[in-house]
Amino acid sequence: MKDFILPDDRDMGTPASRSKTMVTLEIDGFPVTVPEGTSIMRAAAEAGISVPKLCATDSVDAFGSCRLCLVEIEGRNGTPASCTTPVAPGLKVHTQTGKLKQLRRGVMELYISDHPLDCLTCAANGDCELQDMAGAVGLRDVRYEAVDTHFQPRDAAGGANPQWLPKDESNPYFTYDPSKCIVCSRCVRACEEIQGTFALTISGRGFDSRVHAGLADDSFLTSDCVSCGACVQACPTATLTEKSVIEIGTPERSVITTCAYCGVGCQFKAELRGDELVRMVPWKHGKANRGHSCVKGRFAWGYATHRDRILSPMIRDRIDEPWREVSWEEAMTFAADRMRAIQDRHGRQSIGVITSSRCTNEETYLVQKLARAVFRNNNTDTCARVCHSPTGYGLGQTYGTSAGTQDFDSVEQCDVAVVIGANPHSGHPVFASRLKKRLRQGAKLILIDPRRTEMHDGPHFRAAHHLALKPGTNVAVVSALAHVIVTEKLYDEAFIRSRCDWDEFQDYAEFIADPRHSPEAVEPLTGVPAGEMRAAARLYAGAGNGAIYYGLGVTEHSQGSTTVIGIANLAMLTGNIGRPGVGVNPLRGQNNVQGSCDMGSFPHELPGYRHVKNPEVRAIYERVWGVEIDPEPGLRIPNMLDAAVEGSFKGLYCQGEDILQSDPDTQHVAAALAAMDCVIVHDLFLNETANYAHVFFPGSSFLEKDGTFTNAERRINPVRRVMAPKQGLADWEVTQMFANTMLKAAGAPEWHYAHPSEIMDEIAATTPSFAGVSFDRLDRLGSIQWPCNDAAPEGTPMMHVEGFVRGRGRFIRTEYVATDERSGPRYPLLLTTGRILSQYNVGAQTRRTANVAWHAEDVLEIHPHDAETRGIRDGDWVRLASRSGETTLRAEITDKVSPGVVYTTFHHPETQANVITTDYSDWATNCPEYKVTAVQVAPSNGPSDWQKSYQEQADLARRILPAAE
Amino acid sequence: MTTSGGDKIIRMANQIATFMASRSGGGAEAAEGLAAHINDFWEPRMRRQLFELIDAEAAGFEPLVREAAPHIRRPAETA
C-alpha cells in the first residue's frame, strides 16, 4: 500500500461558513480568526480545542439540544451553547471552567442513567461519542438510578416496559436499536439536510420522544427511507449501526478510494480490519460528494466477495461445451492463438475490443492500445456508444469539447435547474440530494420527462413546470423553448455577440423563429401544452443562473445528437455558460464512462478526442508505441455486430461489459456473438455475454486495484487498492499479459508496465488535456478535473470561462424529425426505459447484494386507462411485444406514466427489456434508440418462448467442468 | 426484427442526410457535411457497402446521399 497522508478528518462540530469577512476572537487565551458566521465550537476546533458535544456534527446545522457544549463568554451572562452561538469580534471565550465542568457532568449523568451500560459488548465500543464524552467530562459516578428507562425490556416489577422498543432490523444493511438512542436528532437532520428524504421524525416530547422512520406502523424498510446511510454515519451511538460492524467489529485502518457505481464519483473511506472490508464511509473531503453517498456505494459492495465470482481463467472450443478451468498461461495462449488465426484468415480488421466504463482509465487505455498497437486496427468501442456518444458529438460540434461544463458544487448557485431526460434521484443519487437541497432553498425546477419521476416533487420541493412530452419528441420541445427565447427576445445579446459566432446565430435565429417551431405548432406532436412550454422558456431565460442537467432520455434517441445540440444552443442563447451556477451538464451513467471516452475508446478517436485521421496525432502514438496507426475509423459496437452477422468480424475482447444484456435488440446481439470464432469476456461474473464466449478472464473489483475513474464533472478520482485481487491479477495486468502473449508470438517488443501510475504517465505524456496529471499530484490534490496542464496545474473546475474551447460558440440548426419508430395499430404504445436507485445497470453487481430487498424484479409501468382497456390488473403477468421480440413481466398500474406510454427498468436478465428494443439509432453516432419503442401489451400467463429458450441456452453455457487433477 | 444490412446502410445515410440538409438550410455545404461525417465515422467496410449500393443504383437513398458520393472516400480494395 502506498503512503498516503489522510487530510484532517476531524469533526469540526458545525458546517464551515462561506463568508469572506473574517472575525478574530480569543478562545482559552488563544487568538483565532475565522469567517463570520462560524460557531464558537468550530472556531475552537480550528484552534485545536474540542469542546465536548453530542448533538452537533459538522455535516448538519447545529441544533443546540444536548447542552454539553456550553462555554462562558466574558461580559455575557449564562453559559451559551457553543454550537449555536456565532463568533463575534473580540469575544473572550472560556471552554473549561469549574462551572462548565460541573454542568457538563450533570448533563452526562442524565444521559448515562438512561443508557444501557453494556459497553463491552456493544457494536460501537471504541467508536461511540457517548463513551468519549463520558470520558471527556470526567464522569465518575452516576448518582441516581433511573426508575423509568428506555433500555430495560421489563420494569422493576417484571412487567413489560412500554418505553422499551425492540430493534428494527428490517433494513438489510443497518439496525436501529431504540434502547441506545439519546435523541440528539443528528439522524433526523442528516436525513433532511443531507439526503433530503425526510424519512425520520422525532415523535413525542421530553422523556417520551423517539426517532421514528416513516408513519406509525412503518419500519425502516417500509418507510420512505432510501438507505443512503447518512443517518447511520451521523449517529453518535450504536443506535444506528452498520450490520457489518456488528458482525465484524470496528475497523482499524482506512484507504481513500472512489465508488465504482455511478458517474457522480463519490469518494469513500474504505474501513478495514486486516484485509476484510468492514464498511465504506463517504469521505467528507470528496469533492463530488462532500461526505454523502447512496445505498449502492455505501452498502452494496458485497458482490466483490460473492460466491458467483469466477476466480480461474476458463476456455472452451465451442460455446455449447462446458467451461474448462485452466492456468492463466494456457488461457492466454489459447486466446492469442485464436485471435491471430482469425486475423490470418479474415484480415487485420476482423477482430476488435470493447473497453469498459466500469474499469479504470489506465485499464481502458490499455485495452484501446491493444486494438491499435497489437491488433493494429481501430476496432475499439465502449458502452458509452449506447449512452452518451451523442453528448460527445453534440457538445464537440457546438462548444469544442465533449464534457460537462461545471463541477457539482455549481448546483449550489443555480437559480433554475432544467432536468431533461434524467432521473438523478435514481441514477445519480448524491447529485440529486445536492440539487434537492438547492430546490428547498428556493431554486426552481423545470422537468422535461415523459414520466412523473421522483424528481417531480418531494419533501419541500415541486417542479415549477413538468413538460411531460411524448417519447421521441425531445428536439421539438427543446426547439420550441428556443423559439420562445428568440421570438420574445429573451436572449442574451451581449453574450452571444462576444462569445459566439454572430452570423451563425442569425442563421439559427431565423430558422428557429419560424412558426413551425412554436410551442403551439408542436403541441399536437409533443403532447405538452404550449403555455407550459412558453412559461418554462421564460423562466429559464430570466433565471439569473440557469443550469441544464440531462441524461440518457436525451441521448438514446434517433435524434440524440440533435437534442444535445439544441441544449447547447439554449445555454448559449441565454448566456448560461462559463460561471458558477449555470452550464450544460450531461449526467454520465457509469462510474468511468467519461474516462473511457477520454481514453480513446472510440473507433475514430485517439485519447483526448483527437481523430485518427490527423497525422500529427498518430505520430505522437507511433513514436511512443513504435507501430504504425491505422488512419481509418474502426467499427462501432453496432457496426461490429452487423459485421459479425455478415461474417467479416470474428473475434472480440470484451472487458467489463455485458453487451448481450445491455445492448438493444438482444436476438441480433446473440446472433452476432454466436457467429464469432473467439469471444473473450473479461469480467467478475459469468455474465450474459459470457454464454457466447470461448475465453473467460476473471476480473478484479475496484477494491482490488489502483487506478483512476473520471466522473461526470471531468474529475479524475483515485481508486486505491484496498485488498489483494482474489483471482491474483488486476485487470490491467491481464490485458498486458494478453497483449504480450500476442506480441511475443509476432516477435514484437512487449509491454512493461509495473504499476498503473506508469500508464497514467504515458497518458499524460501523450494527451494535452492530461499533461499535468500524475498519481503523485492526485495524492496531493485528492482529485483533479481535466484539463490539467501548465495553464491549469490544479485542473479546471469550470469550462468555457473566457471563451469556448473551440473559440466561438457555434449555433447549429435543429430540425425535428419524427423517429421511424412510431406507434401504430399493431404496436399502439410507446415503451421507454430507465433505472432505479437500488440497482445498477445490468445489475450484475447489485443483484448480488442485499439491494434486491428493494427491487427483486423489473416491472412494467402502465397507465390505469391503458391497463383497463386491456383487462390488466396490478401485479398481473403481461406480455410485452415489439417488432423485435417479446418478453413477459409483471404490470404495475400507475399514473406516473401518461396514457399511451409504458415504462420499465432493465436490471434483470430474466426480463430482458432489450429483447424488445430495436436496432434504430442516433443518426450521428449510432447510439441506440432505447427510449422509444412501439409496443403492445397483453395479459399473459408466463415466460415467453424466448425467455424459456434463452434460459435453457444460458444454463447449458454456464456449465463448468471440475478442474482437471 | 433486424433490418437487413443494405437497408440499414441506406437508413443510416438518409438520417445523416436529413440532418445535414436542415443544418445548412438547403445550402451547398450539405453534401460536403454528409461526406465529411461519413468519412470521419464510417469504417471502410460500411463505406464499401454504401458504394456497392450507390453503384448498383439501389433505390431508397435521399438525393443528397448521391450528391455527396463523390466527396466520400472510397475504401481501399483490401482490408
Ligand code: SF4
Ligand atoms: S438511510 Fe438515508 S434515507 Fe434512510 S433514514 Fe437514514 S438518512 Fe434517511
Ligand code: SF4
Ligand atoms: S438514532 Fe442516533 S442520531 Fe438519531 S437521535 Fe438517536 S442517537 Fe441521535
Ligand code: SF4
Ligand atoms: S452510486 Fe453514485 S451516488 Fe451512489 S455512492 Fe456511488 S458514486 Fe455516489
Ligand code: FES
Ligand atoms: S453540541 Fe451543542 S448543544 Fe449539543
